[in-house]
Amino acid sequence: MNVIIITGASSGMGAEFALQLDNTFNSIDEIWLIARRKEAMLEVAQYLEHTTRVLDMDVTNEAHMKRLENLLAAEKPVIRMLVNCAGYGIMGDFSTSDIHDELGMIDVNCRALTQMTYLCLPYMKKNSRIIQLASSAAFLPQPNFAVYAATKSYVYSFSRALNQELRSKKIYVTAVCPGPVDTPFFDIAEKNGSTLAVKKLTMARADLVVEKAIADSYHKREKSVYGPWIKSFEAAAKAVPHSIILEIMRFLK
Numbered sequence: 001m002n003v004i005i006i007t008g009a010s011s012g013m014g015a016e017f018a019l020q021l022d023n024t025f026n027s028i029d030e031i032w033l034i035a036r037r038k039e040a041m042l043e044v045a046q047y048l049e050h051t052t053r054v055l056d057m058d059v060t061n062e063a064h065m066k067r068l069e070n071l072l073a074a075e076k077p078v079i080r081m082l083v084n085c086a087g088y089g090i091m092g093d094f095s096t097s098d099i100h101d102e103l104g105m106i107d108v109n110c111r112a113l114t115q116m117t118y119l120c121l122p123y124m125k126k127n128s129r130i131i132q133l134a135s136s137a138a139f140l141p142q143p144n145f146a147v148y149a150a151t152k153s154y155v156y157s158f159s160r161a162l163n164q165e166l167r168s169k170k171i172y173v174t175a176v177c178p179g180p181v182d183t184p185f186f187d188i189a190e191k192n193g194s195t196l197a198v199k200k201l202t203m204a205r206a207d208l209v210v211e212k213a214i215a216d217s218y219h220k221r222e223k224s225v226y227g228p229w230i231k232s233f234e235a236a237a238k239a240v241p242h243s244i245i246l247e248i249m250r251f252l253k
């Protein structure tokens with residue numbers, strides 16, 4: 001049985017991946033959707049042609065991850081693609097933030113993504129793909145989004161290294177590094193009142209970001225960066241000393 005597994009599939013880019021991959025693949029038997037909100041995933045599933053399995057689980061919950069591990073061991077699917085979209089960010093001053101929110105970002109964005117990748121890898125074969133949702137926040141430290149940006153640097157670094165490790169098995173990893181994308185992400189990100197200054201200027205459509213990510217994964221690219229603004233941001237983060245960019249960002253705040 002050939003499957004695609006998508007985490008964070010109840011909303012935003014995860015739901016968009018489900019819709020677009022449903023149209024892209026013919027040789028898939030099932031699409032597995034993973035997130036905590038079952039009702040929202042059932043709604044996404046209504047639009048999918050493929051047989052869909054809705055796995056309501058918290059990716060940070062060890063018992064839930066064990067359930068997935070057991071399911072994989074029982075069904076032994078071939079995982080043709082894993083898309084790790086589950087994640088969140090919360091902006092604001094670190095010293096006055098809620099430490100559970102901060103540690104939760106590390107748990108979901110880094111720990112769970114790593115564990116999910118590890119659980120799925122034994123079921124992947126030649127030409128399988130892994131798509132990891134990093135962020136343009138991976139390119140540079142982000143004051144007022146400090147832990148989130150650090151988690152995404154982790155995802156970016158991990159994904160690029162893993163992509164090299166898996167070359168001999170012909171399994172390809174793509175780190176997706178978008179700037180602001182128009183999804184419910186900001187309902188949580190801005191809950192403490194902070195906003196991203198460049199958001200209005202650079203906000204991208206989720207369907208276009210996902211379309212490019214799927215194309216970049218198909219072409220075995222290690223990275224997917226959507227749009228001229230974010231490509232320029234990445235180039236600047238490489239060319240200009242970070243101390244200068246961080247000063248400009250502080251000024252724009």
Ligand SMILES: NC(=O)c1ccc[n+]([C@@H]2O[C@H](COP(=O)([O-])OP(=O)(O)OC[C@H]3O[C@@H](n4cnc5c(N)ncnc54)[C@H](OP(=O)(O)O)[C@@H]3O)[C@@H](O)[C@H]2O)c1
Binds near residue numbers: 012089136179181
């Ligand atoms: N939107 C942006 O501007 C942007 C930019 C760059 C990168 N990203 C990254 O892209 C990814 C997708 O974000 P999005 O924009 O699509 O945001 P979103 O609409 O808020 O989606 C986040 C998804 O993560 C799931 N999730 C969160 N915590 C979870 C947990 N503990 N267990 C299982 N699922 C969990 C949520 O589902 P439930 O609540 O149902 O569990 C939801 O489906 C994230 O990793 C985000 O960091 C977003």
